[in-house]
Amino acid sequence: MSFQPPYPKPHVRKSSFILRFLRGWNSWIDVLFERSYSMKMGKISQPGMDIFMVNDADWVRRILGDTHQYPKHELMQRALEPLLGSSIFTTNGDEWERQRRLVEPAFAQARLKLVFSLMADAAASMLQRLDAVADGRSHEVDGEMSYVTADIIFRTILSDNLEASTAQEIYDAFLEFQHHAQRAMILMIYRLPPVLSTWGSRRAARKIRAILSGIIARRMAERDEGKLSDRQDILSGMMDAVDPVTGDSLSYEELVDQVCTLFLAGHETSASALTWALYLLSQCPHLQDKIVAEIEAVVGDREFVAGDIKDLPALGNVFRETLRLYPPVGFFVREATQSQCIRKKDVKAGSPILISPWLLHRHRTLWERPDDFAPERFETEAGKASAKCAYIPFSKGPRVCIGAAYATQEAVLILASIVRRYRVDADPMHVPKVVGRVTVRSGNGVRVRLHRR
Numbered sequence: 001m002s003f004q005p006p007y008p009k010p011h012v013r014k015s016s017f018i019l020r021f022l023r024g025w026n027s028w029i030d031v032l033f034e035r036s037y038s039m040k041m042g043k044i045s046q047p048g049m050d051i052f053m054v055n056d057a058d059w060v061r062r063i064l065g066d067t068h069q070y071p072k073h074e075l076m077q078r079a080l081e082p083l084l085g086s087s088i089f090t091t092n093g094d095e096w097e098r099q100r101r102l103v104e105p106a107f108a109q110a111r112l113k114l115v116f117s118l119m120a121d122a123a124a125s126m127l128q129r130l131d132a133v134a135d136g137r138s139h140e141v142d143g144e145m146s147y148v149t150a151d152i153i154f155r156t157i158l159s160d161n162l163e164a165s166t167a168q169e170i171y172d173a174f175l176e177f178q179h180h181a182q183r184a185m186i187l188m189i190y191r192l193p194p195v196l197s198t199w200g201s202r203r204a205a206r207k208i209r210a211i212l213s214g215i216i217a218r219r220m221a222e223r224d225e226g227k228l229s230d231r232q233d234i235l236s237g238m239m240d241a242v243d244p245v246t247g248d249s250l251s252y253e254e255l256v257d258q259v260c261t262l263f264l265a266g267h268e269t270s271a272s273a274l275t276w277a278l279y280l281l282s283q284c285p286h287l288q289d290k291i292v293a294e295i296e297a298v299v300g301d302r303e304f305v306a307g308d309i310k311d312l313p314a315l316g317n318v319f320r321e322t323l324r325l326y327p328p329v330g331f332f333v334r335e336a337t338q339s340q341c342i343r344k345k346d347v348k349a350g351s352p353i354l355i356s357p358w359l360l361h362r363h364r365t366l367w368e369r370p371d372d373f374a375p376e377r378f379e380t381e382a383g384k385a386s387a388k389c390a391y392i393p394f395s396k397g398p399r400v401c402i403g404a405a406y407a408t409q410e411a412v413l414i415l416a417s418i419v420r421r422y423r424v425d426a427d428p429m430h431v432p433k434v435v436g437r438v439t440v441r442s443g444n445g446v447r448v449r450l451h452r453r
Contacts (some may be wrong), residue, residue, distance in 0.1 A: 085257035106237030
């Protein structure tokens with residue numbers, strides 16, 4: 001049984017120049033129109049440049065697979081630079097390749113197994129907090145999912161516990177950063193100076209960077225003083241990494257940029273996905289029963305271990321379907337480095353090329369019932385075929401997210417912990433309002449009702 005969860009209904013026709021600005025000011029999803037979900041390629045004419053939206057699966061694979069001919073566009077770099085600096089998410093070319101070589105080993109499977117117990121500790125702390133509200137009251141879960149994912153980042157990357165006050169400060173700062181970064185990008189697209197929006201995003205970014213940089217500085221000082229540490233966290237992996245090509249390591253400034261990037265990629269995006277997953281599960285009691293039975297068969301009464309994650313396919317499919325319907329990063333921006341013809345459209349060198357998981361995952365010709373929540377689709381031949389060509393929540397190609405396995409392990413553990421302990425009921429008085437900014441979130445939160453099993 002499937003149902004259609006909320007999403008902004010597309011406009012009948014393409015918005016005019018002024019309407020695009022007004023609608024996109026708060027959420028880029030509000031600019032989309034009906035043909036956006038069925039076209040293979042679109043063109044948006046803006047002052048001084050044309051923006052191309054590519055939904056053709058073959059071209060998506062080609063563009064994401066060639067980081068030299070289609071590097072990241074400066075629009076995204078400029079919007080995210082206040083928080084991410086010069087990091088693996090924003091750089092291109094040789095510098096990106098160097099950073100990738102230094103950061104990727106920290107996310108190897110062996111280290112993921114080592115940090116699983118830290119993830120489990122954060123999940124246990126989350127359950128203690130949720131016990132206090134598991135009495136059938138309507139409860140907003142956005143903040144809690146941000147808290148637990150930030151706590152997991154602190155424990156697994158920094159070997160530090162996260163206080164409630166710091167979690168709230170980070171949550172508020174991320175909301176502020178997204179608000180301003182979205183508007184800065186809109187202003188840049190319209191060739192308008194994003195002065196106030198850039199100032200606002202820098203102010204929010206400073207709050208987050210100050211929290212993280214202090215921990216990194218302390219750890220580096222300990223290392224420089226010769227204090228031995230048996231920590232097996234991800235920061236240790238990055239601090240110890242040596243580039244096999246150049247022989248150098250990450251500097252303090254680079255480590256701060258990389259950790260901020262991992263924080264955005266591993267905290268904000270995961271919090272978005274988990275929040276939507278809880279909303280979707282609250283609408284499907286039968287799925288919760290199926291997941292509980294699956295957990296009882298695989299895990300029984302014991303605690304979760306790393307090997308359990310792959311043995312919970314029903315829950316894994318819920319997470320996959322959540323990422324399909326509400327991909328945390330709704331679009332990627334690439335740049336055409338040379339003039340070319342794509343699907344009979346002339347693309348000039350320097351033009352932005354948008355590839356949108358949001359649109360690709362809901363494309364009318366690539367998926368059956370594209371707007372329905374149907375986790376079982378990943379078990380069908382048609383669903384598997386669609387996923388193979390049109391499912392990119394973690395991007396694709398050389399720049400595929402290095403934390404994909406980390407995020408999946410984290411998400412399945414958190415969801416399994418919640419569903420095993422609580423029945424998650426819908427709040428009939430609440431309908432989430434989808435907004436697209438840096439990540440895809442609900443503009444009015446997500447509320448559910450929890451009951452102890």
